[in-house]
Amino acid sequence: MPRLLRLLRNVLLIAIVFTAGWMASKTLTKYYMVNFTWIMDDGKPPTDVYSNLGTVFVDDTKAIIFLMYVSFGICPTRSVMLMNSTDDGITWGRPRNITDQVGKEYATHPSPGYGIKKEHDPAKGRLIVCGHGFNDGVGIVLLLSDDHGVTWRHGAFVRGIPFHNNTDGDFAPAECQPVELPDGSLYLVVRNQHQYKYHCKMTMRSFDGGETLPRRYMFLDRSLVEPKISSGLWYHNGTMFYSGPKSETERRRLCIRWSHDYGNTWTSGTEIWGDLAGYSTLMMLPHDTNHLYILYERGWIMDDGKPPTDVYSNLGTVLVDDTKSIIFLMYISFGIRPMRSLMLMNSTDDGITWGRPRNITDQVGKHFVTHPSPGHGIQKEHDPAKGRLIVCGHGFNDGLGIVLLLSDDHGVTWRHGAFVPSVPYQNNLDGDFNPAECQPVELPDGSLYLVVRNQHQYKYHCKMTMRSFDGGETLPEKFIFLDRSLVEPRISSGWWYHNGTMFYSGPKSETGRGYCRFLYTACLVRYDDITQKHHC
Structure with missing residues (x-):
C-alpha cells in the first residue's frame, strides 16, 4: 500500500507497506505475500508475526516522522505499533507498542495514506490518525496525541451497524483519510466497505479536533463513486483534491477530482490511468504549491481484454539504454501460459509513464525463461558487443542455474547467451552446485564480472x-570461483564498478540476514593473486 508524505527539508518520503499475509482473501495472499521480519524487543525474530497497514505523519514542531501500524501475533490480540525518525527517515527507532494507551478495544488498522497535525484551533498541534477495523468488529476511530506522539488515546469512534458480521448493504465505514479545513474542522473521506445504500464514498466531519x-x-457522497477502496484526499488554499477509481464495481480508471466548496460539489476531474488502478494518496511539498503529487497502484488488462486469474508477477530487473533514452523493466509472470512467461516493459520519459508489457518468452526460448x-x-x-543490453536471470521452468539474456537492437529482440546449469539440474x-x-x-x-548467490x-x-x-555469450568454467571473502547467507547482493573501484553490499554472515556491510576493493586484482578464491 502506498504512502507519501512531505518531510522537513522539502523532499518526499515514499513508504511502501507490504503485508506478510493477507487475512481477507486467499487469492490476495497468493498475490501479495512478502515476508519481512522485525527484530523485536527481546532481540529474537518472532514467529507467527506480521505487520499490516500503516499511516505516516509528521510533527513539524519537533521535526519527527512517525509510522503507526498494526501488528499481529505479539499479543493474543492485534497490537498498534509506533516508530519514529528524527533524521528525515534515514534511521528509525525501534517500534513501541501503544495498544494499552489507546485501549485494546480500539486497537485498529491505521488507514493507508497519512495522518495530520492540526494547524488551527481547536486542539492546535494535535496529531491525528484515522484507523479502521477492530479485534471484535468494524468501524473507524480517530487516535489522538497532544504531546507530540509521546502518549495516545482514542477520540471519535463510529461503529459499523451491525458491529459484528457485516454483510453487503450494511453500514461499515472502513479506510479513511482526514484533512483539516481553514476553520479548524476535520473532513474525512471514508471507504463504504459494504456499499451501504450506494456504491459511493462516505464523508464525515469533526468540529472538536477529532473528539467526535x-x-x-x-x-453518502454519490458524486464520489467507488469500488470499495481507499482513496487520496488533500486540501490546499481553498481547493480539495480527491483521487480514486471512477467506477462503482471495478478498480480501474483512476481520476483526480477537485472541489472549491469544501467537498459539497466535485468536478468531473482528470483521468490519470485508464486501466486497472488501486489505492492512491496525494501530497504537496511545503514550499511548492504549484505541484500536486500522487502515488498510486496501477496495472493492465491482459491481451484478451479480461483480468487474468491465478496470475502474479515476481522478481524483475531494471536497465537503461542510454543511446535511446529508454528504461526497461524485465520480470517474470506466472499463469499467462501453462508455464511462466518472461515480460518486458519500457518507459521513454524517465519512468513517468510506461508502455504495456510484452511477452518475450518465444524470443529467448521457453527453456530459458528465467x-x-x-x-x-x-x-x-x-x-566486444558495445551497446549490448544484458540481463542476468536465474531458475527455469524445468531446472536451476543462471542465464544471460542479450539484446543487440536496443531491446527490440532478445536471445539467450551464456547458460550455467546447476549440478544436478533438478x-x-x-x-549441490x-x-x-x-x-x-x-x-x-569490456569483460563482465558477475557476483552470484550460492543457493x-x-x-x-x-x-x-x-x-x-x-x-x-559464454561464462567459461575456468573463470567460475568461490570467493570466501564474500560470506553470505544465501542472498542477492549489490554490485557496482566505477573508476577502478568495485563495490559490494550484503550481510556479513554465513547463516543469518542480520548484520549488513558495504565493501569495496580499490584495485582490480588478477585472479591468480586472490588466494581466497576457489575453483568450483
Missing part, C-alpha cells in the same frame, strides 16, 4: 563469481 464525528454530518535477478541490468560501454539439495540470483558489471577491458552453499557459505570475455 457527529451523525448529522455523516453523508527470473530476472534483483538489481540492475547493464548496457555494454566497451567492445532437485538440488544443500551442498546451484548458482542463483546474479548481478553483472562491466570492467574497462545451496556449495562447499562454502560464500559468493560465487563468474567472468565473461565475449559480451555474455
